Amino acid sequence: MAQTSRTDETELIAGLRRGETRAFEMVVRQYGPRLLASGRRILRDQSLAEDCVQETFIKAFERLDGFEGRAKFGTWLHSIMVNQALMKLRKLRPDKHETIDDLMPQFDADSCRIEAPWSHLATPHEMLEEEQTRRLVQSHIEQLPETYCIVLQLRDIQEFNTETVSEMLNISQGAVKVRLHRARSALKTLLEPLLRGETMS
Amino acid sequence: MTMLATRLKRKLKGAMLKWLPGMLTCVQFEDFLIEYMEGDLPQRQRTVFEFHIRICRECREYMAAYKRTIEVTGRAYGNGAAPVPDEVPEDLVQAILAARRG
Structure with missing residues (x-):
C-alpha cells in the first residue's frame, strides 16, 4: 500500500470527510499509482484500468461513511477497485470455465x-x-x-x-x-x- | 504389473495410510496442503505431512507440479508485483476530481 503513516491517513480521511478538495486530490495522487498498477495487472489493459481507477475513487468518495478504519485505507480502496475490475472481467470474458x-x-x-x-x-x-x-x-x-x-x-x-x-x-x-x-x-x-x-x- | 496387482497394491497402500498411526491418506494430505504451503501447520502435523511426501510417489509428484504451477503463475506476466508508476496520468486525476464535483 502507499507509504502513509496511520496519523497521515487519519488526517487525510478527516479532510475527505470535511469535503476538502485538497484532500481528494492528495488521495488520488497518493493511492492512484498503486491502484492503477494493480488494475492493469487484473484487466490487462491500460484504458480499462484507468476507467476502473476512476470508478473506484468515485465510489470510495461516495461511500466514505462505510470506511470504518478496520483495514488500512489503501486496502479498502483496493477492495473497491477489485470489485469494479471483477465486474468488468465478467463482461469481457463470458467464455470462462463455469466450474472448476x-x-x-x-x-x-x-x-x-x-x-x-x-x-x-x-x-x-x-x-x-x-x-x-x-x-x-x-x-x-x-x-x-x-x-x-x-x-x-x-x-x-x-x-x-x-x-x-x-x-x-x-x-x-x-x-x-x-x-x-x-x-x-x-x-x-x-x-x-x-x-x-x-x-x- | 498387471491391472489386478496394481489395484491390490493401491488397496494395501490405502489401508496402510488409513490405519497405521502417524500416517495420512492422500485425501487428508490434500486437505492439509494449503496450510502446509502457507506455513500454518503445527510442527507435529508438519512432520506427519512431510513423512507422507516421502512415502507417496503420487502426492510427491503432485506437489512438485503444484509448486511449479505457483512459480509459473508468478512469472507469467513478468517477475513479481506490477511496477507501480510514480504518478497517475494528469488527465485521469482531473477527470476523477471533476466527477466528484459533479
Missing part, C-alpha cells in the same frame, strides 16, 4: 491419489520463454472463473498476503486459502500438458 470441479485432483475409493507418473517437469523458463506458450499460460489463468482468477492474481501474481487479500475481497482468511488452493489445483490441471513438456517443440 472437473479440474480438481482425483482420488480412488481407497483415498489414494490418482496421478500419472511424471518423467519431466518443465521449468518456468521452458514454459514462459516462448511468446506462444506464455500466452497459453496467461489464457489458462484468465479462463478460470473470476472468484478463483482474482485470488490467484492477488496472491500468486501481485503477492499480497492472505490477510490483505481477505480484507480486499471481504471474505475470511480461511476462504481465501480454500479458493487459492482450488485455483492452483485447477490451473495445475490446465497447465499439465505444458508442465509435462508435451505440447512444446
Whole structure:
C-alpha cells in the first residue's frame, strides 16, 4: 500500500470527510499509482484500468461513511477497485470455465491419489520463454472463473498476503486459502500438458 | 504389473495410510496442503505431512507440479508485483476530481 503513516491517513480521511478538495486530490495522487498498477495487472489493459481507477475513487468518495478504519485505507480502496475490475472481467470474458470441479485432483475409493507418473517437469523458463506458450499460460489463468482468477492474481501474481487479500475481497482468511488452493489445483490441471513438456517443440 | 496387482497394491497402500498411526491418506494430505504451503501447520502435523511426501510417489509428484504451477503463475506476466508508476496520468486525476464535483 502507499507509504502513509496511520496519523497521515487519519488526517487525510478527516479532510475527505470535511469535503476538502485538497484532500481528494492528495488521495488520488497518493493511492492512484498503486491502484492503477494493480488494475492493469487484473484487466490487462491500460484504458480499462484507468476507467476502473476512476470508478473506484468515485465510489470510495461516495461511500466514505462505510470506511470504518478496520483495514488500512489503501486496502479498502483496493477492495473497491477489485470489485469494479471483477465486474468488468465478467463482461469481457463470458467464455470462462463455469466450474472448476472437473479440474480438481482425483482420488480412488481407497483415498489414494490418482496421478500419472511424471518423467519431466518443465521449468518456468521452458514454459514462459516462448511468446506462444506464455500466452497459453496467461489464457489458462484468465479462463478460470473470476472468484478463483482474482485470488490467484492477488496472491500468486501481485503477492499480497492472505490477510490483505481477505480484507480486499471481504471474505475470511480461511476462504481465501480454500479458493487459492482450488485455483492452483485447477490451473495445475490446465497447465499439465505444458508442465509435462508435451505440447512444446 | 498387471491391472489386478496394481489395484491390490493401491488397496494395501490405502489401508496402510488409513490405519497405521502417524500416517495420512492422500485425501487428508490434500486437505492439509494449503496450510502446509502457507506455513500454518503445527510442527507435529508438519512432520506427519512431510513423512507422507516421502512415502507417496503420487502426492510427491503432485506437489512438485503444484509448486511449479505457483512459480509459473508468478512469472507469467513478468517477475513479481506490477511496477507501480510514480504518478497517475494528469488527465485521469482531473477527470476523477471533476466527477466528484459533479
